[in-house]
Amino acid sequence: MKKKAIGSVLAAAALSLSLLAGCGASAPASSDAPAATAAPASSDYKWDFAKKNSSIDDLKQPCDEQGTVVELEYDTPAYAVNDLLGLDETLHKKVEVYLPYGYDETKQYNILYLLHGTEGETDGPMEEFWLKQWGDTTLPVLDNMIKQGLCEPLIVVTPTYYSRVEEHPLGDAEAEALAEKLNDPYIGKEGDDGEREQNIWPEYFGQELRNNIIPAVESQYLTYANKDVSEENLIATRDHRGFAGLSRGAMTVARSGLTQNTDIISWFGSYSGVWADFDRFKNAMENDFKDYNINFWYNGNGKGDFALENHEEFRDKTLDELSDKFTDGENYAFVTLRDGGHMYLSWIVDLYNSLLVFFK
Numbered sequence: 121m122k123k124k125a126i127g128s129v130l131a132a133a134a135l136s137l138s139l140l141a142g143c144g145a146s147a148p149a150s151s152d153a154p155a156a157t158a159a160p161a162s163s164d165y166k167w168d169f170a171k172k173n174s175s176i177d178d179l180k181q182p183c184d185e186q187g188t189v190v191e192l193e194y195d196t197p198a199y200a201v202n203d204l205l206g207l208d209e210t211l212h213k214k215v216e217v218y219l220p221y222g223y224d225e226t227k228q229y230n231i232l233y234l235l236h237g238t239e240g241e242t243d244g245p246m247e248e249f250w251l252k253q254w255g256d257t258t259l260p261v262l263d264n265m266i267k268q269g270l271c272e273p274l275i276v277v278t279p280t281y282y283s284r285v286e287e288h289p290l291g292d293a294e295a296e297a298l299a300e301k302l303n304d305p306y307i308g309k310e311g312d313d314g315e316r317e318q319n320i321w322p323e324y325f326g327q328e329l330r331n332n333i334i335p336a337v338e339s340q341y342l343t344y345a346n347k348d349v350s351e352e353n354l355i356a357t358r359d360h361r362g363f364a365g366l367s368r369g370a371m372t373v374a375r376s377g378l379t380q381n382t383d384i385i386s387w388f389g390s391y392s393g394v395w396a397d398f399d400r401f402k403n404a405m406e407n408d409f410k411d412y413n414i415n416f417w418y419n420g421n422g423k424g425d426f427a428l429e430n431h432e433e434f435r436d437k438t439l440d441e442l443s444d445k446f447t448d449g450e451n452y453a454f455v456t457l458r459d460g461g462h463m464y465l466s467w468i469v470d471l472y473n474s475l476l477v478f479f480k
């Protein structure tokens with residue numbers, strides 16, 4: 121399968137890297153975060169989006185029709201390590217896979233790839249964030265949405281963008297080298313010492329997703345690809361494939377998803393931020409993927425979330441300069457949770473809101 125190279129020039133992001141640390145956990149917003157500016161009123165949307173963290177509490181109760189969670193192992197090149205250190209390392213990794221109640225090998229299922237955020241010191245394996253670490257809430261929400269007909273039965277896959285090789289760690293020097301290669305000061309200069317490594321992964325995950333994760337998953341489970349994972353068929357079935365993530369996972373959705381893989385994915389979700397160079401993103405939309413429509417891009421944030429300012433700035437540029445590609449209320453939405461912050465209780469609402477629209 122074709123391996124896509126890392127894209128062109130990135131510009132500096134506005135937010136300090138240190139604010140993103142620990143996003144894997146349900147961390148509250150920083151007390152000195154900038155004041156939130158007004159966002160478009162989500163009440164104007166035709167979809168009944170939840171606008172408060174408590175809005176979906178009734179869906180968090182166990183459902184009598186429960187899906188199952190299984191693990192799938194796969195091999196992948198260590199793309200970041202190999203590129204930055206000139207090596208040829210391979211990793212053996214796993215993803216968690218949610219199969220809906222009554223999963224039937226004779227049916228076709230839409231599929232959502234769902235990412236975590238920055239790994240915190242107390243977090244377990246990050247591929248387990250959504251379906252195991254927070255599974256007591258995520259799973260009932262998925263089960264109840266499907267049972268109540270709020271979304272069609274779907275497969276949800278939770279990978280991790282981390283691809284560390286123990287013998288070959290990446291650090292400040294490698295981040296600075298990548299920053300120079302891409303002319304991206306944010307990757308190499310922002311953040312405290314030892315934290316810059318975190319900005320490497322969102323640039324490289326798109327290759328692993330395209331070349332290794334999607335083929336491994338969709339050759340095993342029945343999606344609209346019908347277990348044919350050739351690039352031609354993945355492109356043909358893009359309307360049945362979504363990609364969403366939170367915090368640095370949202371950063372990865374923008375950089376590795378929209379900017380690199382729009383030809384095989386057409387539904388996107390960004391929860392708590394973007395942190396991508398707009399010019400590079402715009403170039404991908406207008407040139408690389410000019411012939412590929414985006415079915416929907418859901419954006420969610422919270423009034424108390426330190427990522428809101430960055431997210432709003434990117435929203436304003438997108439709707440102003442890419443009006444031929446994105447229309448607010450048609451294939452784009454920006455929902456600001458009134459009591460939302462940089463925490464799981466907001467991100468599960470964003471997942472709910474996304475599934476109200478995706479694959480319809």
